[in-house]
Amino acid sequence: xxxxxxxxxxxxxxxxxxxxxxxxxxxxxxxxxxxxxxxxxxxxxxxxxxxxxxxxxxxxxxxxxxxxxxxxxxxxxxxxxxxxxxxxxxxxxxxxxxxxxxxxxxxxxxxxxxxxxxxxxxxxxxxxxxxxxxxxxxxxxxxxxxxxxxxxxxxxxxxxxxxxxxxxxxxxxxxxxxxxxxxxxxxxxxxxxxxxxxxxxxxxxxxxxxxxxxxxxxxxxxxxxxxxxxxxxxxxxxxxxxxxxxxxxxxxxxxxxxxxxxxxxxxxxxxxxxxxxxxxxxxxxxxxxxxxxxxxxxxxxxxxxxxxxxxxxxxxxxxxxxxxxxxxxxxxxxxxxxxxxxxxxxxxxxxxxxxxxxxxxxxxxxxxxxxxxxxxxxxxxxxxxxxxxxxxxxxxxxxxxxxxxxxxxxxxxxxxxxxxxxxxxxxxxxxxxxx
Amino acid sequence: xxxxxxxxxxxxxxxxxxxxxxxxxxxxxxxxxxxxxxxxxxxxxxxxxxxxxxxxxxxxxxxxxxxxxxxxxxxxxxxxxxxxxxxxxxxxxxxxxxxxxxxxxxxxxxxxxxxxxxxxxxxxxxxxxxxxxxxxxxxxxxxxxxxxxxxxxxxxxxxxxxxxxxxxxxxxxxxxxxxxxxxxxxxxxxxxxxxxxxxxxxxxxxxxxxxxxxxxxxxxxxxxxxxxxxxxxxxxxxxxxxxxxxxxxxxxxxxxxxxxxxxxxxxxxxxxxxxxxxxxxxxxxxxxxxxxxxxxxxxxxxxxxxxxxxxxxxxxxxxxxxxxxxxxxxxxxxxxxxxxxxxxxxxxxxxxxxxxxxxxxxxxxxxxxxxxxxxxxxxxxxxxxxxxxxxxxxxxxxxxxxxxxxxxxxx
Numbered sequence: 001x002x003x004x005x006x007x008x009x010x011x012x013x014x015x016x017x018x019x020x021x022x023x024x025x026x027x028x029x030x031x032x033x034x035x036x037x038x039x040x041x042x043x044x045x046x047x048x049x050x051x052x053x054x055x056x057x058x059x060x061x062x063x064x065x066x067x068x069x070x071x072x073x074x075x076x077x078x079x080x081x082x083x084x085x086x087x088x089x090x091x092x093x094x095x096x097x098x099x100x101x102x103x104x105x106x107x108x109x110x111x112x113x114x115x116x117x118x119x120x121x122x123x124x125x126x127x128x129x130x131x132x133x134x135x136x137x138x139x140x141x142x143x144x145x146x147x148x149x150x151x152x153x154x155x156x157x158x159x160x161x162x163x164x165x166x167x168x169x170x171x172x173x174x175x176x177x178x179x180x181x182x183x184x185x186x187x188x189x190x191x192x193x194x195x196x197x198x199x200x201x202x203x204x205x206x207x208x209x210x211x212x213x214x215x216x217x218x219x220x221x222x223x224x225x226x227x228x229x230x231x232x233x234x235x236x237x238x239x240x241x242x243x244x245x246x247x248x249x250x251x252x253x254x255x256x257x258x259x260x261x262x263x264x265x266x267x268x269x270x271x272x273x274x275x276x277x278x279x280x281x282x283x284x285x286x287x288x289x290x291x292x293x294x295x296x297x298x299x300x301x302x303x304x305x306x307x308x309x310x311x312x313x314x315x316x317x318x319x320x321x322x323x324x325x326x327x328x329x330x331x332x333x334x335x336x337x338x339x340x341x342x343x344x345x346x347x348x349x350x351x352x353x354x355x356x357x358x359x360x361x362x363x364x365x366x367x368x369x370x371x372x373x374x375x376x377x378x379x380x381x382x383x384x385x386x387x388x389x390x391x392x393x394x395x396x397x398x399x400x401x402x403x404x405x406x407x408x409x410x411x412x413x414x415x416x417x418x419x420x421x422x423x424x425x426x427x428x429x430x431x432x433x434x435x
Numbered sequence: 436x437x438x439x440x441x442x443x444x445x446x447x448x449x450x451x452x453x454x455x456x457x458x459x460x461x462x463x464x465x466x467x468x469x470x471x472x473x474x475x476x477x478x479x480x481x482x483x484x485x486x487x488x489x490x491x492x493x494x495x496x497x498x499x500x501x502x503x504x505x506x507x508x509x510x511x512x513x514x515x516x517x518x519x520x521x522x523x524x525x526x527x528x529x530x531x532x533x534x535x536x537x538x539x540x541x542x543x544x545x546x547x548x549x550x551x552x553x554x555x556x557x558x559x560x561x562x563x564x565x566x567x568x569x570x571x572x573x574x575x576x577x578x579x580x581x582x583x584x585x586x587x588x589x590x591x592x593x594x595x596x597x598x599x600x601x602x603x604x605x606x607x608x609x610x611x612x613x614x615x616x617x618x619x620x621x622x623x624x625x626x627x628x629x630x631x632x633x634x635x636x637x638x639x640x641x642x643x644x645x646x647x648x649x650x651x652x653x654x655x656x657x658x659x660x661x662x663x664x665x666x667x668x669x670x671x672x673x674x675x676x677x678x679x680x681x682x683x684x685x686x687x688x689x690x691x692x693x694x695x696x697x698x699x700x701x702x703x704x705x706x707x708x709x710x711x712x713x714x715x716x717x718x719x720x721x722x723x724x725x726x727x728x729x730x731x732x733x734x735x736x737x738x739x740x741x742x743x744x745x746x747x748x749x750x751x752x753x754x755x756x757x758x759x760x761x762x763x764x765x766x767x768x769x770x771x772x773x774x775x776x777x778x779x780x781x782x783x784x785x786x787x788x789x790x791x792x793x794x795x796x797x798x799x800x801x802x803x804x805x806x807x808x809x810x811x812x813x814x815x816x817x818x819x820x821x822x823x824x825x826x827x828x829x830x831x832x833x834x835x836x837x838x839x840x841x842x843x844x845x846x
Contacts, residue, residue: 022737029730067549072648106499106667106699118497118699178667179500224588224666234623238589306720308800309472313465316793317727320461324738327454331745386719422450 002359009360012336019332020364023325027368027415030321031408032375033314036383039376039400041311043393044303048197049132053293056131057262059088059252060291061273065232066283075299076287078201079228079248089125093268094254095261096131100124101250102202102227103218105177109164119160120226121211123218129155131255132198139171139186142214150220154182155212161187180221182213194393197293199251200300202227205389225249266290318411325415329361333423344428357420365412373404441774452778455742459782462735463819464789467811468797469724476717479642484532484710485635485654487569490523490677492684492705493531495670496691498698505664506585508695512669515694516687521679526567527662528672529559530639531706533713537639540657543619544607546626553606554646555655556638559586559663565633567674573601575614575631578660588665593620598631602654620657633658641713670702680705736826743771743830754834755841764835771831772824779823783816790815
């Protein structure tokens with residue numbers, strides 16, 4: 001029966017190719033527009049490290065100006081000062097902890113054919129690698145001893161290792177950065193988190209790092225961070241004055257393996273700030289935060305406003321396309337009422353007619369959905385051309401392909417259901433009379 | 436023209452009526468809001484930076500190793516660049532408008548004032564800065580060569596004299612001549628005297644700079660007569676004779692690289708490129724919304740054509756009867772045009788509500804969005820009326836050609 005109805009459906013669709021094309025195109029465009037924008041929103045908003053996002057927490061301490069809050073929404077500052085980062089690292093109350101900041105260093109390759117180049121990296125602690133779990137191709141991170149003794153060690157990313165050592169195992173080799181030799185302890189395999197969640201302040205879609213070096217080593221060499229720096233009061237002159245200031249320029253992450261530990265750590269932060277208040281720091285009311293990865297992404301509004309607006313607009317567009325298809329199908333089925341009346345008179349039951357027409361509308365919906373999926377790929381290519389930063393996020397994943405299939409089937413059924421129901425309500429006698 | 440028969444005919448196919456009306460309503464809501472967003476983006480993108488953008492480019496360098504002297508590099512590079520034929524002028528600088536990276540400071544009116552009056556962007560430059568940027572000095576004077584100092588790492592002092600933009604001057608000293616008056620970049624330190632006022636220079640962050648929600652601070656800039664010689668980086672803005680920019684970008688890059696091997700020359704970029712990168716996301720949004728509007732209008736128009744054709748076919752017999760009873764072709768045509776006009780109007784009335792519902796949703800989701808100005812709605816009405824009439828013209832013409840004899844046939 002199915003194949004017979006399917007053939008009937010195809011024949012009926014072939015009878016008005018323009019109308020059919022219009023209905024399929026409408027659904028396809030609506031699906032493509034909404035899926036393209038939804039994919040962007042989904043990927044930007046999805047958990048970048050699902051297996052441990054609940055255990056990684058971002059530390060915020062409100063060391064801001066007593067006269068005005070850090071922002072209008074009452075959030076504490078989005079970074080911490082050197083002084084606080086050091087105090088928290090020394091206390092070492094979390095399971096793992098890493099202060100970090102963005103740094104730019106000139107790399108002077110041994111190979112004379114490679115010109116010196118400026119490279120963006122991250123100064124952090126050895127725990128970074130255990131916390132964020134970048135995959136290693138060779139070697140590994142550095143240990144606490146290297147942190148303590150300002151070790152001149154470096155972890156290279158895959159791309160940097162390609163550039164400097166042609167992709168070989170370079171563990172033990174030397175890299176000269178800003179006149180100082182660092183020894184390679186590890187080389188990462190391909191690692192591109194879609195959202196650079198560990199440093200949202202300097203761009204959620206920023207390019208990944210090119211190297212990682214110990215924080216303590218960079219501080220020892222008085223290299224200023226190249227990321228965002230904000231100060232609310234005067235600093236004493238010089239490097240020591242800067243380090244002692246309330247300027248915020250570092251990110252601080254902790255790993256807390258249970259909710260109880262997270263609660264303890266939050267209490268510890270409050271105690272720490274209350275202690276500091278006695279010393280005359282932290283003039284604002286107590287406002288510390290310990291958000292996990294997903295809360296932090298949400299707090300920082302990682303999904304751009306434009307993408308949210310596009311999602312809203314594209315779903316309204318899909319609604320128009322669906323209404324359009326419903327109207328056209330309705331017109332088409334009403335036009336066939338003579339034929340339907342005849343079939344009813346010849347003994348076809350309502351469920352049979354329903355099956356026949358829902359198959360016909362499903363053909364439209366499914367071809368629209370399939371075509372829409374193709375157009376979605378095209379849409380994402382367009383997005384990658386238009387937004388250079390989105391290269392990493394404008395890709396379909398399996399969840400989104402599945403969502404497209406579900407959405408288009410739903411759209412097809414929704415569009416076909418009412419016209420089909422209407423077609424089945426036709427009384428055979430009334431239609432046959434006029435013939 | 437009788438409206439009543441049209442309405443009573445329409446009432447017999449209420450569902451189709453509701454569907455078309457809803458489609459038109461949604462179309463109006465989307466098109467109005469999308470057009471409003473596009474126009475806002477155009478406004479943002481057209482904001483003048485206040486500087487010469489066609490003949491200017493920037494270039495920077497990062498030295499490495501202990502032997503690198505940033506101060507000497509500044510002096511040597513500037514002498515070299517200014518001596519090149521085709522270069523009109525050059526200045527050291529820390530940043531440029533539209534680069535989205537720079538230095539901002541609170542501005543105070545009195546020593547000890549705890550809460551800043553407003554905020555400003557800081558542009559470091561020397562006495563060649565005004566000419567290189569192509570700024571229009573409308574009051575006071577330029578910096579003198581002897582006023583240019585070197586800002587060391589960790590320096591917390593500000594020089595005694597600065598130049599500010601007109602927007603900032605108007606905010607600090609409304610209705611007065613600000614030249615010679617004081618401003619504090621640091622409330623704990625001596626004041627800065629306002630040496631001069633330039634007409635306009637926008638901040639490096641044209642879309643993200645605000646002070647307690649006030650976006651008019653986008654033209655608050657202070658020019659500070661210093662060279663920032665800390666770290667190992669230097670940056671310059673170079674203005675060429677008209678038409679020689681692209682050629683000189685290559686020359687300057689090569690000459691700087693040649694002059695000192697202990698550094699990386701980088702970031703050569705024309706200010707036009709800086710502008711286009713700054714607004715790339717706005718342009719993308721405009722293209723996407725434009726595409727949506729185009730597809731939407733096409734779909735809606737084709738939908739109207741489809742429905743009207745169907746109605747014409749369905750009513751062939753009635754049309755024939757009317758023709759046989761003496762209706763002219765023109766009156767048949769008018770009937771379908773009027774019918775479409777009525778349906779569209781109904782949809783548009785509903786659409787006006789949807790448009791504002793949508794606008795409110797946008798305001799809730801994008802903090803900076805404004806309520807849609809009312810005039811978009813009547814413009815949208817006119818456009819969709821026109822679209823509906825054009826779409827229905829084809830099927831209506833076909834209806835008008837139905838011969839009266841059809842009435843006498845049985846099918």
